[in-house]
Amino acid sequence: MTGAPPAPLEQARQWVRQARRIAVLTGAGVSAESGVPTFRDVQVGLWANFRAEDLATPEAFRAHPQRVWDWYAARRAQLAQVQPNAGHVALAEFQRRHPGRLTLITQNVDGLHQKAGSMGVLALHGNLSENRWLDPCLKTGLYGQTVRSCDPAQAVPGHPPHCAECHNLVRPDVVWFGEMLPEDVLAAAHHAASACELMLVAGTSGMVYPAAGLAHLARQSGARVVVLNPEPTDLDETAHVRLTGTSAQWLPLLLAD
Numbered sequence: 001m002t003g004a005p006p007a008p009l010e011q012a013r014q015w016v017r018q019a020r021r022i023a024v025l026t027g028a029g030v031s032a033e034s035g036v037p038t039f040r041d042v043q044v045g046l047w048a049n050f051r052a053e054d055l056a057t058p059e060a061f062r063a064h065p066q067r068v069w070d071w072y073a074a075r076r077a078q079l080a081q082v083q084p085n086a087g088h089v090a091l092a093e094f095q096r097r098h099p100g101r102l103t104l105i106t107q108n109v110d111g112l113h114q115k116a117g118s119m120g121v122l123a124l125h126g127n128l129s130e131n132r133w134l135d136p137c138l139k140t141g142l143y144g145q146t147v148r149s150c151d152p153a154q155a156v157p158g159h160p161p162h163c164a165e166c167h168n169l170v171r172p173d174v175v176w177f178g179e180m181l182p183e184d185v186l187a188a189a190h191h192a193a194s195a196c197e198l199m200l201v202a203g204t205s206g207m208v209y210p211a212a213g214l215a216h217l218a219r220q221s222g223a224r225v226v227v228l229n230p231e232p233t234d235l236d237e238t239a240h241v242r243l244t245g246t247s248a249q250w251l252p253l254l255l256a257d
Helices: 008-018 028-032 045-049 058-063 065-079 086-097 112-116 183-195 213-220 247-254
Strands: 022-026 102-106 126-133 138-140 146-149 170-174 198-202 224-229 241-244
Touching: 008 198, 008 224, 008 241, 008 247, 022 086, 022 183, 022 213, 028 247, 058 065, 065 126, 065 170, 086 102, 086 112, 086 247, 102 183, 183 213, 198 213, 198 247, 213 224, 224 247
Parallel strands: 022 102, 022 198, 198 224, 224 241
Antiparallel strands: 126 170, 138 146
């Protein structure tokens, strides 16, 4: 007569201990526990008068660069007051104790995983604290060859900053509506999902693609999948184990040695 199967948490902990390669996919729920407001929650006061299409598209930035820049400056100021929670810290500490075993993939742009100390974070939607050029900004040599790329950090200050030579604008390094995810980051995320033995999916509804497709890819490639979320998700049927609750509640227990 065999014993009862392990409880969901103990089963998931066993898989963590056994897995040589772990991939973790996180979404907005992980940041919400730190008090990070959603896109809609920040649209108060002046910003309540604008649609997402007015603030988070390339077309909006080209048409009203100061408005969009100031909107993101307000978001950055809010995020500066936010600290990582226990879920962020548990992931970072696991990476520190087990170098090379865990690859962290996030849909969040707030940088809290990096602030907690996580390394090599694959930020699918970019990082709000960083900037890049709106268009390619390259220096050319005497004969028309590319000599070097301009550094956005050396742009002329303004709302937004700009290149002193070609007047190219600096923009937040986030993925706007209608834009493709960065190819190199997405390729690295696909590799991590297809190569892992265990995928943890935390704080995401599983409705946004291509990020949600990573969990399907992991399972199809033979990995076990564990979903951590307070509410049902579109990935529940893909999961081998589901832990109902927040990532700040479960990740410290799941990743403890």
